[in-house]
Amino acid sequence: KDVKDLSMDTGVQQMLAKAREEGIDTAFDRAAKMNQCGFGSTGVCCKHCLEGPCRIAPNGKGAQTGVCGANVDTIVARNFLTTVTEGTASHAEHAREVAHAILEAVEGKAPYAIQDEAKLKAVAQGLGLNTEGKNVNQLAKEVAIKALEDFQKQHGTLNWLKFRANSKSVENWKKLGLLPVNAHLEITKAMARQVMGGDADPTNLLLGTVTMGLVDGYAGLHMSTDLQDILFGTPKAVKAQYRLGVIKKEMVNISVHGHIPLLAEKVVEWAGKLKDEAKAVGAQGINVVGVCCSGNELLMRKGVPVATNYASQEMPIITGALEAMVVDIQCIMPGLQTVASCYHTEIITTLPYVKMSGATHVEFSTERADEAAQEIVRKAIANFKKRDPRKISIPNEVTEAYAGFSVEQIVEALKAVNAEDPLKPLVDAIASGQILGAVALVGCTNPRVKQDSSNVALAMELIKNNVLVVATGCSAHSLGKFGLLSPDGLQYAGESLRNILTAIGQANGLPALPPALHMGSCVDNSRIADLLNALANYLGVGIKDLPVAGSCPETHHPKALAIGTYFIANGVDVHVGVNPQVTGSELVVNVLTAEKENFPVTTDGLFGGKLIYEEDPVKAAEIILNRIKAKRKALGL
Ligand code: BF8
Numbered sequence: 073k074d075v076k077d078l079s080m081d082t083g084v085q086q087m088l089a090k091a092r093e094e095g096i097d098t099a100f101d102r103a104a105k106m107n108q109c110g111f112g113s114t115g116v117c118c119k120h121c122l123e124g125p126c127r128i129a130p131n132g133k134g135a136q137t138g139v140c141g142a143n144v145d146t147i148v149a150r151n152f153l154t155t156v157t158e159g160t161a162s163h164a165e166h167a168r169e170v171a172h173a174i175l176e177a178v179e180g181k182a183p184y185a186i187q188d189e190a191k192l193k194a195v196a197q198g199l200g201l202n203t204e205g206k207n208v209n210q211l212a213k214e215v216a217i218k219a220l221e222d223f224q225k226q227h228g229t230l231n232w233l234k235f236r237a238n239s240k241s242v243e244n245w246k247k248l249g250l251l252p253v254n255a256h257l258e259i260t261k262a263m264a265r266q267v268m269g270g271d272a273d274p275t276n277l278l279l280g281t282v283t284m285g286l287v288d289g290y291a292g293l294h295m296s297t298d299l300q301d302i303l304f305g306t307p308k309a310v311k312a313q314y315r316l317g318v319i320k321k322e323m324v325n326i327s328v329h330g331h332i333p334l335l336a337e338k339v340v341e342w343a344g345k346l347k348d349e350a351k352a353v354g355a356q357g358i359n360v361v362g363v364c365c366s367g368n369e370l371l372m373r374k375g376v377p378v379a380t381n382y383a384s385q386e387m388p389i390i391t392g393a394l395e396a397m398v399v400d401i402q403c404i405m406p407g408l409q410t411v412a413s414c415y416h417t418e419i420i421t422t423l424p425y426v427k428m429s430g431a432t433h434v435e436f437s438t439e440r441a442d443e444a445a446q447e448i449v450r451k452a453i454a455n456f457k458k459r460d461p462r463k464i465s466i467p468n469e470v471t472e473a474y475a476g477f478s479v480e481q482i483v484e485a486l487k488a489v490n491a492e493d494p495l496k497p498l499v500d501a502i503a504s505g506q507i508l509g510a511v512a513l514v515g516c517t518n519p520r521v522k523q524d525s526s527n528v529a530l531a532m533e534l535i536k537n538n539v540l541v542v543a544t545g546c547s548a549h550s551l552g553k554f555g556l557l558s559p560d561g562l563q564y565a566g567e568s569l570r571n572i573l574t575a576i577g578q579a580n581g582l583p584a585l586p587p588a589l590h591m592g593s594c595v596d597n598s599r600i601a602d603l604l605n606a607l608a609n610y611l612g613v614g615i616k617d618l619p620v621a622g623s624c625p626e627t628h629h630p631k632a633l634a635i636g637t638y639f640i641a642n643g644v645d646v647h648v649g650v651n652p653q654v655t656g657s658e659l660v661v662n663v664l665t666a667e668k669e670n671f672p673v674t675t676d677g678l679f680g681g682k683l684i685y686e687e688d689p690v691k692a693a694e695i696i697l698n699r700i701k702a703k704r705k706a707l708g709l
């Protein structure tokens with residue numbers, strides 16, 4: 073394929089061409105070489121025991137059950153649960169690490185301090201803690217203990233679910249017996265039910281998947297965001313830059329890649345403190361750039377520039393000007409080290425359970441956060457002199473973008489329009505049809521899809537139809553790269569959306585708000601849920617009744633499916649643009665995607681939200697718009 077067909081990003085295209093000249097394979101080349109297995113891609117391959125692997129052929133040809141007698145519906149539903157469990161475990165582990173870090177910080181064992189006392193107080197009150205007469209550290213300790221209870225307690229319901237979930241959603245989950253007790257217990261139970269000879273009822277397996285989605289949402293997403301805001305500050309609107317041009321030839325360049333900001337924040341801190349050492353080796357300073365969700369975390373809170381998103385994570389190395397790529401967990405391609413071995417770039421892994429052979433390992437723990445970050449920055453400085461000048465070529469494009477739209481920031485911006493009743497202008501605009509609805513554009517890029525193209529095309533189509541777009545994860549990066557996180561992007565918006573975003577922006581001293589609001593990393597999909605909860609409560613309806621949807625056009629990771637499950641459980645339609653690997657079972661497809669009139673048991677009927685699978689972004693937008701219009705009609709709008 074021509075590099076122009078692999079990514080929309082001209083900087084990425086340039087680096088792909090360079091990689092080809094230099095004989096280096098990237099994820100895009102590996103995707104072209106790897107044929108997808110027809111059985112695996114429909115979810116019909118089971119390897120849950122050594123009697124198998126068993127696979128069910130389509131159209132009734134060949135064996136229609138596994139050796140144990142499991143039919144295709146059981147196999148597909150069970151595989152889907154396996155995927156969502158993996159995603160959930162990743163997010164739960166993320167949240168637990170941050171809870172633990174807060175505990176260590178307030179006990180004086182780790183070099184972090186609480187940055188946002190107002191958020192701490194709000195979270196403590198939300199959790200039902202008495203805040204009177206307690207100092208910051210006491211209160212933070214109690215919040216951390218409440219968080220860790222969500223990995224320990226044997227009775228009741230997740231603290232974070234009781235704190236953050238919409239009350240109408242909770243009633244429904246309670247009625248269906250889906251409420252999670254603690255994250256570890258539920259993940260273990262999910263693993264136990266998907267074992268050979270465990271749960272064989274496909275519908276029951278899918279309901280178990282919904283419980284996983286709730287664990288993901290509350291003990292993963294919400295807990296991570298709340299605790300990170302307490303520890304590092306709640307994001308405020310910030311201007312920053314996107315694309316590979318943020319890598320600077322004359323600087324020591326370090327990219328942070330992964331997810332938990334505990335390490336990334338420290339790298340930024342020490343990059344600032346050690347800049348004289350960089351000057352001593354002939355550099356002008358130290359430039360930290362973001363990749364994937366670590367990039368989002370630093371962008372949201374510190375305005376750190378973002379080099380690139382998931383599918384093109386190897387490209388910063390191919391510039392020949394990246395001294396180190398430091399990683400923690402999730403979405404880190406093992407192929408990075410192979411590419412880095414052709415350059416002077418050092419890949420630095422940091423966690424004992426995420427290593428890569430050939431990479432440097434600098435063990436990071438919260439207790440030795442400062443030591444580890446210094447060691448990492450110094451390694452990068454030392455690599456500056458190892459550059460091969462013949463291999464340096466940095467694309468020069470840079471795009472400006474706004475980020476930092478936490479719920480707190482959005483409410484603050486709306487207060488400039490209506491100080492007493494900040495949600496009113498937004499609700500009025502939705503009620504009048506000035507804003508048709510809202511869509512969360514979330515999730516990934518995937519080397520099998522032309523990078524950024526579906527994310528951008530879908531967003532364009534929605535804003536043209538006066539739908540407000542909020543974005544997170546690598547999707548937000550796609551929009552940032554192509555100007556949709558900047559007020560300039562309003563040229564693509566429908567007139568009424570443009571007018572309202574201009575009015576809110578101008579009330580805040582800006583030319584306008586961008587057509588898509590960047591709300592953060594993938595765990596920050598919690599912020600989107602909080603906004604929906606606030607809107608639903610304001611209107612006295614359920615989240616399922618709101619004219620909103622979620623979309624992940626370039627899906628790749630199990631985490632994205634876990635997040636999607638969480639939103640469907642709350643009654644939000646979720647679109648995926650990449651095959652979710654369930655199409656081998658008609659029953660599973662129907663439960664997840666049919667409208668409630670058309671099948672006896674559907675997520676649409678049980679929760680009010682369904683899965684939409686459509687690869688064409690323009691067609692997907694049409695389906696989403698129709699569902700939004702139907703929800704408007706049901707609300708009498
Ligand atoms: O958690 S969007 S490719 S980096 S999985 Fe991964 Fe997908 Fe990016 Fe962030 Ni989310």
Ligand code: SF4
Nearest residue numbers: 118121124126138140
């Ligand atoms: Fe085959 Fe059943 Fe074992 Fe799966 S669990 S591999 S279907 S025998």
